[in-house]
Amino acid sequence: MGVLSASVGCSHNQRDERDFPSVRAEDEPPPETILARGMVEGLDIAPVLVTDPAAVKGQHHLRLTRDHGRITLVEEVAPSGAVRSKRIVRALEGAGWEMHVEDSRGTFVETVTLGKGGVQTRIDRQGSPFVSGCPRLVFEHDAAGNPVERTCQDAAGRTMVDLDGCEVVRSTYDEQRRLVASGCFARGGEARRDAENVHRYDYQVDERGLTIRTSFFDEAGRETTNADGCTRMSFAYDASGDKVAETCLDRDDNPRSVRGSSKVTDRFTYDENGCLLKSEPVSASGAVVISENTHVLLYGRDAHCGETSVAHVDATGKLVPVPFAPSRILRVLDRNGDVIEKRCFDAADAPAECQWAVERAPQKGSVLRYVYDDRGREISCKAFDAQGNPTDILYDNYPHEERTRYDDRGLVVEESYFDADGAPTLAGDVARYIYRYDEAGARISFAGFGLDGAPADDGTEVHALLTTYDERHQRSAVEIRDTEGGYPSDQNLRYEDVSWPNGAARVLLEREAGYVVANRFVDPMGKTVRTRDCRDRDIACIR
Structure with a gap:
């Protein structure tokens, strides 16, 4: 979308009107409506590039309401005139502001507060306070x-x-x-x-x-160059302000292929509401690029831009195979825009496993149904075949249902497994996984347990992964533990696309200027078992 707007925060599912009193004396001037290309969320909420109705007709823009000299409402308007989101703003006593954000369905997204000293906090619909991993931000x-x-x-x-x-x-x-x-x-x-x-x-x-x-x-x-090998990126837009192309450039402004692909440009197509309908990877010659991991994507959308379907196709619109994933997915959304059902299909448009599309078991988990709590957090996922019969979610040793619990920050603290009758069961040899986090919300442990609550592993011989962080709160080491609390000497763990070497108890993330340049695997005594050079971003590393 073409609106110049920073991303901000939300809290509850229903707005408390008592937070936003509206009392006006008869002789007071009415609120003022301002049209703008964007806004700045600074010491105050301010319009950017103020314009007029004729200039933004059929284009993305913001409609702001100013009352008593302050912005009190920001509406994001699509080219069709539909309101895509609302930001309800109130001034805080002394200094700062509070902004409640809701989407076009009327569902709250988040609440963002800028208080004294430039401290900004947020709470989103799921209870998360984190912005880019930060529990809070301080602005100058x-x-x-x-x-x-x-x-x-x-x-x-x-x-x-x-x-x-x-x-x-x-x-x-x-x-x-x-x-x-x-x-x-x-x-x-x-x-x-x-x-x-x-x-x-x-x-x-x-x-x-x-x-x-x-x-x-x-x-x-x-x-x-950035991670994709581009020195610059150029962007093109249509008359409504939707981005229709982004192109990777070298230092001489010549188009160049993105690292690991022959793709140079991504082209995009939208509907009248500015909802993305099509994404096409294109080479320097203008040909559509189709490879194992690069396809044309076709999207179905509802009136709120909610994604109701996605299909991986070639230049002619024919479905193509996707490694370990479906070629086409249909989604049913509830009134909040949450996915409550997903149906998956392979390149022949036959039912296929949603989680791990393989030819040997297409009847399993081709339909997934989800349940959410009142904060929009997924608490249950159940698997079915195309006829609606209960099945395993993934492989033969995976159960019918996965349930998830969260803490008050919206972080997953437990995943557990159940059969079609609702009885606790095993996924492999594990009945539940427990997650623990530090005060900043970073995961410090991940461990599996059996039906009896005793430590268990998932077939890798690794019961737990423990993570530590340095003084900048960058990940500094990861270590593995077996069910006895010791270090497994022989395991088959693959962690973040890296095969863990036998004999290694932990991996040390060595950094230069904050950037991971090596993974050094060491045994329980600290002796190096293997070192992996991570300077090349194309090399799989734990970062």
């Missing part, structure tokens, strides 16, 4: 109120890295308050590269506030 603002520096912190106020590996992100805005650059830094101000192998992003923005080019730079200010 320039004289215009733009958020020019963002620091990732845990709930106690300690600085930590976000999911991209940045403790601090600094942003630059032009005089029209359009974002034109951002960079990744450590807490002391040292330049860092993020998960895309980029330190700084420069954005070229058009008159509609749409980014038409992004350039990538390293810590020394030199142009560099």
Whole structure:
């Protein structure tokens, strides 16, 4: 979509109108309606590129309501005129604001609060407070109120890295308050590269506030390539503001193929509401690229852009095989937009396993049905064949149903298994998995248990995975334990696409400037068993 808007937060399924009183004296002026291309969520909520009805007719835009000098409502409007989302804003006493976000169905998405000292917190519908892995964010603002520096912190106020590996992100805005650059830094101000192998992003923005080019730079200010091997990316839009193409470029502005593919450009097609209907990977010659992992994607959408189907096809529209996954999926959505049923098909359009589409058992789990709690969290998944008969979810030794429990932060704390009669059963040799997290929401342990509650393994000889983090809260080591609490000397564990070597008790993630450059597997005494060079991003590593 072509609206220039930051992503923000939500809490409950029903809005409490008492939070938003609406009392107006008879002689007060009415609220003012503003049309804009985008907005800035800074010290205040502010429109960006204010425009008029004629200029945005048939285009993505924002409709803002200003009352008593402050923005109180932001509506995201599709080219058809449909309202895609609402942000209800109220000022906080002293300073800051609170914003409740709901989607076009009227379902709450999140609540975001900017309080004193630039501290921003959020709670989404599922109870999660995390933004890019951060329990809270602290912003610094320039004289215009733009958020020019963002620091990732845990709930106690300690600085930590976000999911991209940045403790601090600094942003630059032009005089029209359009974002034109951002960079990744450590807490002391040292330049860092993020998960895309980029330190700084420069954005070229058009008159509609749409980014038409992004350039990538390293810590020394030199142009560099991102994780896909692109030095720059160019973007094209249609008249409504929908992105219709994104192209990988080299440093001379020539189109180049994305790393590991002959694809140069992704082309996109939308409906009148701006909902994505088609994605096509295209080569430098303009031909559609079809390979084992690259296909044309066709989407079905409801009136709210909810995905009701997806199909992997070739240039002629014929279904193609997808490794270990269905070729076509049909979805049924409830009134909140949650998927309550999924039906899966192979390249011949016959029923196929949704979770692991293999020829030997297409009748198993070709239909999955889901149940959610009142916060939109999946708590049950049951498997059926195409005729509606209960089956295993995956392989022969997997059960009919998987149930999930969460903590108050929306993090999964338990997965357990049940047969068609609702009795506890085993998935392999494990009846349930238990997850534990630290205060920042990072997983520190993952362990399997049997029906009797005793430690169990899933056939890998590994009962538990334990993770530790460094002072920046980057993952620093992962170790394995057997059911006796010791270190398994012989196992067949594959972890994050890396085969764990026999004799290794743990893997140490060695970093340079925050970036993982090696996996060093060591035995229980700390002696190196194997080292894996991780400088090449195409190499599978634990990062």
